[in-house]
Amino acid sequence: MGQKPDTSGSAPRRVIVLGGGLAGLSASRALVERGYGVTLIEKRPFLGGRAFSFQDQQAGVQVDNGQHVFLGCCTYYIDFLEALGVTEHAFLQDTLRTEVIRNGKRGVLFSTPWLGPLHLLPSFLLYPHLSLRDKLLAAYGLARAKLTDRARQAGALDRETLYQWLRRHHQSERAIDYLWNLIVLPTLNDHVRDVSADMGLMVFQEGLLKGPKDATVGFSRIGLTELTGAPAGRFLQEHGATVETGKSVEALQFEDGSVAGVRLSDGALLHADAYVSALPYDVFLSLLPADVAGDGFFAKAAGLTSSPIVGVHLWYDRPIMEQDFVAFLDSPVQWVFNKSRIQGSNDAGQQYVCVSVSGAWDYIDMPKDQLRELFAREMQTLFPRAREAKIDRFLVVKQPQATFRSIPGASVHRPSQRTPIANLFLAGDWTATGWPSTMEGAVRSGVFAAEALDSGA
Numbered sequence: 001m002g003q004k005p006d007t008s009g010s011a012p013r014r015v016i017v018l019g020g021g022l023a024g025l026s027a028s029r030a031l032v033e034r035g036y037g038v039t040l041i042e043k044r045p046f047l048g049g050r051a052f053s054f055q056d057q058q059a060g061v062q063v064d065n066g067q068h069v070f071l072g073c074c075t076y077y078i079d080f081l082e083a084l085g086v087t088e089h090a091f092l093q094d095t096l097r098t099e100v101i102r103n104g105k106r107g108v109l110f111s112t113p114w115l116g117p118l119h120l121l122p123s124f125l126l127y128p129h130l131s132l133r134d135k136l137l138a139a140y141g142l143a144r145a146k147l148t149d150r151a152r153q154a155g156a157l158d159r160e161t162l163y164q165w166l167r168r169h170h171q172s173e174r175a176i177d178y179l180w181n182l183i184v185l186p187t188l189n190d191h192v193r194d195v196s197a198d199m200g201l202m203v204f205q206e207g208l209l210k211g212p213k214d215a216t217v218g219f220s221r222i223g224l225t226e227l228t229g230a231p232a233g234r235f236l237q238e239h240g241a242t243v244e245t246g247k248s249v250e251a252l253q254f255e256d257g258s259v260a261g262v263r264l265s266d267g268a269l270l271h272a273d274a275y276v277s278a279l280p281y282d283v284f285l286s287l288l289p290a291d292v293a294g295d296g297f298f299a300k301a302a303g304l305t306s307s308p309i310v311g312v313h314l315w316y317d318r319p320i321m322e323q324d325f326v327a328f329l330d331s332p333v334q335w336v337f338n339k340s341r342i343q344g345s346n347d348a349g350q351q352y353v354c355v356s357v358s359g360a361w362d363y364i365d366m367p368k369d370q371l372r373e374l375f376a377r378e379m380q381t382l383f384p385r386a387r388e389a390k391i392d393r394f395l396v397v398k399q400p401q402a403t404f405r406s407i408p409g410a411s412v413h414r415p416s417q418r419t420p421i422a423n424l425f426l427a428g429d430w431t432a433t434g435w436p437s438t439m440e441g442a443v444r445s446g447v448f449a450a451e452a453l454d455s456g457a
């Protein structure tokens with residue numbers, strides 16, 4: 001890799017992929033499957049990027065950097081899991097079913113499989129958190145969401161917030177908070193009042209209003225690094241790729257208008273025929289020479305912003321919940337995941353639960369002691385059995401830049417995978433995938449980058 005590439009022979013063309021998050025791993029997978037020689041460079045000692053886990057020594061289990069959920073509509077991500085041979089370690093519901101609790105009152109959103117796109121209708125009619133009037137208007141809003149031609153109205157929908165769109169379509173504040181935001185906040189990591197109408201409607205069109213299979217909820221049964229990062233590294237090596245972890249890219253070097261090489265933190269200079277950057281947008285921009293970074297195509301990515309997620313992990317000395325997961329309305333506790341059950345722990349005594357707080361602006365700077373007091377108290381309110389239970393361990397994982405924000409205008413800051421530089425391609429959830437900041441978006445971006453590279457080869 002230290003030599004400039006010889007492209008004259010029949011050897012597979014060489015590609016350097018920068019960044020070993022899901023986008024870089026997906027791009028690498030798609031490239032090795034097309035016969036390219038791939039070198040993947042990842043700064044951290046492990047692969048998986050923002051979807052990773054670590055061993056909590058005190059609790060003796062793998063803890064994710066944040067609860068990651070996928071839906072049945074995440075077809076590229078599911079295909080990625082299948083290629084890695086890890087689907088047995090992921091859970092995906094047969095049909096959607098989730099409890100939604102407010103002030104102790106329990107509602108259930110569930111699919112009725114034979115109703116096609118109307119699969120949520122029966123559960124919606126029974127949903128106790130909306131009045132009949134709210135429900136009728138919400139049914140109208142959902143129908144309009146389903147029928148909106150997003151491609152034709154993309155510009156207009158990207159200029160307004162979903163909240164504005166919902167108010168224009170006669171949605172009550174209650175329906176916005178107890179139905180629309182219930183879905184939008186965890187999927188877009190932002191409030192319905194902040195996300196663009198386009199991305200908000202996308203979530204409903206792709207996830208909830210297509211068919212019952214698309215709406216099913218899935219998650220890993222093991223630590224995220226064990227589910228994707230580590231197996232992807234093995235997959236790539238088995239397919240002839242070189243995987244370099246613990247090496248940071250320090251600069252992209254240009255000659256005659258194309259990328260000539262990448263300089264690493266250890267001083268090495270690597271060359272290839274083509275380069276795929278799957279780095280975070282701010283890192284990518286900082287590695288470009290000033291004249292390239294200033295080019296409008298790349299510079300626009302500087303307009304992206306991000307939103308935080310806080311994960312509150314609690315180990316109780318006894319079981320406090322029975323469900324796999326449950327959502328709460330009007331509480332700082334948005335979604336609670338029963339990690340003991342999900343991970344198949346046999347320990348009948350202790351129970352490990354994770355509270356996932358999206359759009360966590362109010363909590364990201366809060367000291368740990370304050371978070372403990374707030375969430376431990378709130379959990380006692382929500383789960384009667386937590387009142388008697390002792391917390392054996394408390395852990396907070398803060399991810400200030402968890403996801404890029406899908407706010408109005410954000411889409412213009414997302415460049416395509418093909419760039420004006422002939423041998424440079426982009427991947428990353430933040431590139432133009434049509435999807436929000438998700439594992440599905442990241443995996444898609446990698447496939448699209450590989451396709452763009454391959455089609456120009």
Ligand SMILES: Cc1cc2nc3c(=O)[nH]c(=O)nc-3n(C[C@H](O)[C@H](O)[C@H](O)COP(=O)(O)OP(=O)(O)OC[C@H]3O[C@@H](n4cnc5c(N)ncnc54)[C@H](O)[C@@H]3O)c2cc1C
Nearest residue numbers: 019021022023043049050066068069249428429438439442
């Ligand atoms: C707490 C949390 C919860 C989330 N929940 C969900 C969820 O429920 N569902 C869902 O679908 N998505 C979720 N996401 C989003 C999802 O994790 C991301 O969209 C996805 O992992 C992004 O992948 P990526 O490859 O595009 O970017 P990244 O994962 O950021 O990958 C970029 C890679 O580049 C590496 N890198 C950086 N600088 C350098 C350098 N100089 N040289 C070499 N390498 C470098 C980084 O270490 C990283 O591995 C969540 C994210 C977080 C943080």
